[in-house]
Amino acid sequence: MINVKITGTGSYVPEKILTNFDLEKFLDTSDEWITSRTGIRTRHVAAEHEVTSDLAAEASRRALSMAGVQAEEIDMIIVGTITGDYPWPATACVVQHKLGIQNCAAFDVSAACSGFVYALDIAVSRIRSGAGSKALVIGAEVLTRAVDWEDRNTCVLFGDGAGAVVLEACNEDKGILSTHLHADGSYAELLYQPGFGSRNPASEEGLKARLPYLKMQGNEVFKIAVRSLTEVAFEALEANGMTAKDVNLFIPHQANQRILDATAKRIGLSDEQVYVNVDRFGNTSGASIPIALDEANRLGRIQPGDIVLLDAFGGGLTWGAALIRW
Ligand code: ACO
Numbered sequence: 001m002i003n004v005k006i007t008g009t010g011s012y013v014p015e016k017i018l019t020n021f022d023l024e025k026f027l028d029t030s031d032e033w034i035t036s037r038t039g040i041r042t043r044h045v046a047a048e049h050e051v052t053s054d055l056a057a058e059a060s061r062r063a064l065s066m067a068g069v070q071a072e073e074i075d076m077i078i079v080g081t082i083t084g085d086y087p088w089p090a091t092a093c094v095v096q097h098k099l100g101i102q103n104c105a106a107f108d109v110s111a112a113c114s115g116f117v118y119a120l121d122i123a124v125s126r127i128r129s130g131a132g133s134k135a136l137v138i139g140a141e142v143l144t145r146a147v148d149w150e151d152r153n154t155c156v157l158f159g160d161g162a163g164a165v166v167l168e169a170c171n172e173d174k175g176i177l178s179t180h181l182h183a184d185g186s187y188a189e190l191l192y193q194p195g196f197g198s199r200n201p202a203s204e205e206g207l208k209a210r211l212p213y214l215k216m217q218g219n220e221v222f223k224i225a226v227r228s229l230t231e232v233a234f235e236a237l238e239a240n241g242m243t244a245k246d247v248n249l250f251i252p253h254q255a256n257q258r259i260l261d262a263t264a265k266r267i268g269l270s271d272e273q274v275y276v277n278v279d280r281f282g283n284t285s286g287a288s289i290p291i292a293l294d295e296a297n298r299l300g301r302i303q304p305g306d307i308v309l310l311d312a313f314g315g316g317l318t319w320g321a322a323l324i325r326w
Pocket of ligand 1 (some may be wrong): 028030034037038112152153156157221222225256283285312314316
């Protein structure tokens with residue numbers, strides 16, 4: 001069987017930082033509430049001129065540079081995003097153009113915060129099938145334009161950013177060991193953007209009802225998130241005959257410190273095994289795992305041969321895991 005390994009990682013977050021104290025100035029909230037309930041202290045916000053494809057393209061350039069791969073060698077670009085440049089065409093197509101790549105497959109995956117793991121699964125399968133040998137897999141979001149800045153229940157949680165990896169076919173005994181994807185659409189309305197799609201097409205009334213903004217039932221999502229993240233992490237470990245002790249680094253979707261703590265505890269992971277950056281970036285949805293992966297990689301927290309467990313959960317509801325031998 002062809003193996004598929006990550007040969008480069010990259011990430012990009014916009015320069016502007018919004019602190020909890022900045023939020024206190026225009027919202028009925030406090031740094032104390034946000035840090036104690038979520039662990040989030042700051043998040044990055046895209047500049048007016050920046051769009052999702054800009055963040056994605058910059059993260060990709062950094063990943064390509066680390067991999068030593070030229071843009072034109074890429075056979076496919078898959079972007080996990082729910083805040084693309086447009087409802088359509090795919091942000092992956094815009095990224096392709098920005099990177100100067102011609103005529104490779106380019107499409108987006110809509111799996112919210114699980115988008116990167118879903119995109120990774122598809123890219124690995126396509127490479128294994130022989131459909132190409134080099135892929136760019138990206139998670140990129142500008143969520144600060146999809147949240148309702150008058151809704152303190154949600155807007156304090158999210159931030160902007162992008163992360164990317166270069167995947168390459170290899171014959172070595174390393175790479176993506178397995179991926180595991182799940183979804184339960186009966187929970188679609190626990191975490192969603194009600195407008196403006198075919199159910200609620202664009203209208204002035206819809207705008208007044210704030211339909212184009214993210215809505216979430218936080219308490220419900222919290223419980224299902226911990227359960228699903230735990231179950232799929234065990235599924236990935238068991239599929240490879242491993243236990244929590246074998247994991248060198250656990251990189252969960254960075255939703256909320258309390259979700260990360262509860263999940264890690266249930267899986268049986270120590271603090272040292274868990275990578276956390278939600279305090280600095282907030283929840284960047286599909287971008288959170290590849291940003292964390294790139295940070296950890298560049299900090300030397302991942303060494304050749306290490307076992308890395310990616311664990312995602314998000315709107316859909318969707319969840320998934322990927323186990324990697326680095
Ligand atoms: N500042 C101050 N008070 C607030 C804020 C805020 N920003 N937001 C809510 N409150 C208030 C509420 O109005 C409520 O007040 P009330 O009791 O007077 O009605 C009180 O705080 C408690 O609200 P809860 O919703 O019960 O607070 P909870 O402890 O559940 O924390 C939170 C809310 C942080 C959203 C939590 O439910 C959570 O983390 N859920 C998971 C959310 C998440 O991470 N989702 C993303 C995962 S999937 C994805 O990434 C897309």
